[in-house]
Amino acid sequence: MTTVATLKIGELARQANVSVDTIRFYESKELISATMRSASGYRLFSDEDRTRLLFIQRAKQVGFTLEEIGELLALKLHPDDHTCEEVKQRTAQKLQKVSEKIAELERIQRSLKTLYTACGGGAQSAQHCSILQLLESDNPL
Known part of the structure; x- marks a missing residue:
């Protein structure tokens, strides 16, 4: 056609x-x-x-990234050379990456909450700011 x-x-x-x-x-x-x-x-x-x-x-x-989209397009353009399982596997890989990213963002969120709640705020000098001190310390967030 x-x-x-x-x-x-x-x-x-x-x-x-x-x-x-x-x-x-x-x-x-x-x-x-x-x-x-x-x-x-x-x-x-x-x-x-x-x-x-x-x-x-x-x-x-x-x-999907542009590189991943290119790979999906290659599968789509030549469907007889590929299986549905291949497409599903690529989707599973992307899902795993997204899950890992979400876990990392949740860890960052917890750390930021720790920093935020450690500081009383106020108009005093930042010289003794607990957020800055925690970021400088060896203690894990």
């Missing part, structure tokens, strides 16, 4: 609710490319390109 490229970059950007610069950036990362060019040199994109752009945006929204 041949796809007709009829969308200029601005039209594609509007339809996908992204900026033209975003599309150009994705082109520079080789995540998307114009299907063809018009006689006057305009990049022309197809409905398949629009679908690909929306795929990139959705994958980005759920936290």
